[in-house]
Amino acid sequence: MALSKNAKIYIAGFTIIAVLVIATLLLVPGDFGGSDDAGGSEAEAHGYEPWTDNWMADLGFELPGETESFLFAVQAAIGAIIIGYFIGVNAGRKEVAEEKSKNEA
Amino acid sequence: MHIMEGYLDPIWCVVWFAVMIPFFVFGVIKLRKILAEHPEQKMTVALSGAFIFLISSLKLPSVTGSSSHPTGTGIAVVFYGVGVCAVLSTIVLLFQALLLAHGGFTTLGANCVSMGIIGPFCGLVIWKLLRKANAGVFVSMFGAAAIADLMTYVVTALQMTLNVMTATGGDFISCFADFMSVYAVTQVPLAIVEGIIFGMFAQYLSTARPDIFEIADSNQINPFKTEV
Numbered sequence: 001m002a003l004s005k006n007a008k009i010y011i012a013g014f015t016i017i018a019v020l021v022i023a024t025l026l027l028v029p030g031d032f033g034g035s036d037d038a039g040g041s042e043a044e045a046h047g048y049e050p051w052t053d054n055w056m057a058d059l060g061f062e063l064p065g066e067t068e069s070f071l072f073a074v075q076a077a078i079g080a081i082i083i084g085y086f087i088g089v090n091a092g093r094k095e096v097a098e099e100k101s102k103n104e105a
Numbered sequence: 106m107h108i109m110e111g112y113l114d115p116i117w118c119v120v121w122f123a124v125m126i127p128f129f130v131f132g133v134i135k136l137r138k139i140l141a142e143h144p145e146q147k148m149t150v151a152l153s154g155a156f157i158f159l160i161s162s163l164k165l166p167s168v169t170g171s172s173s174h175p176t177g178t179g180i181a182v183v184f185y186g187v188g189v190c191a192v193l194s195t196i197v198l199l200f201q202a203l204l205l206a207h208g209g210f211t212t213l214g215a216n217c218v219s220m221g222i223i224g225p226f227c228g229l230v231i232w233k234l235l236r237k238a239n240a241g242v243f244v245s246m247f248g249a250a251a252i253a254d255l256m257t258y259v260v261t262a263l264q265m266t267l268n269v270m271t272a273t274g275g276d277f278i279s280c281f282a283d284f285m286s287v288y289a290v291t292q293v294p295l296a297i298v299e300g301i302i303f304g305m306f307a308q309y310l311s312t313a314r315p316d317i318f319e320i321a322d323s324n325q326i327n328p329f330k331t332e333v
Contacts, residue, residue: 014305024294028169028170030170030171034173035172050112082155
């Protein structure tokens, strides 16, 4: 069975992404720390002293570090659920339209 | 691209908030108009925000040996423009500042200017140029999303450079080169990954919902035009 144009694009796209990510992890030395933290360190290396720490933590509003992965997952889930809903609604609409045109024929 | 609490002098926090506010206000006005006059587009607006939520939560490894995250603003800016993109990005930045200690409240203006305004603006210009040149939706969305992502980090490097330069009297060129290597060089492969993801989704939309691109075609580059 011949693949559709979209299927070929998806296969090529996901393959390139997988190769890029896996090759980076395997071939590049480094601890893969965050670039946000690296930016702060670079500012300090240029002699900049941060004028405040996380003032919300000083006010007593700080979630434990262990919850970070949970909250990142929540953030990703919010996005993924909405995208999944969008795709599902479109698939349902398409099915209904095809069914309708079949019945009319 | 999240500039952390304390890493921008108060004067720069004020400057970047002053830049952000007009875009944000026009974005809110446009968003309200879209929801009032075109309620059928609620789902597309939600989709635009959902991509920012999802994509900006993914920390990916890069060739520089550090990790960073894509921005996910491609769909939002291509369909609804810079103002709406600024509003949606601010929601995500607030979520991250409040719950994840990523970024901060004093630096929210600067982070919104890079992620929600200037980066996406560059992406939107690329989208319009490529569409004018009759490029397909995959290529156009790839270009828009990748440039929006990359330029976000270039702007962050510039913001950090200006702050350090005025605070310490450092040399602009050497500061900017250092921050560019931390932010923008790290971001190049991630921008390519983001471009591919958005390109694939645009390709999906072109067959599942081709009508949706009428929204993108009527979208204007000028962020202060609120006609919908």
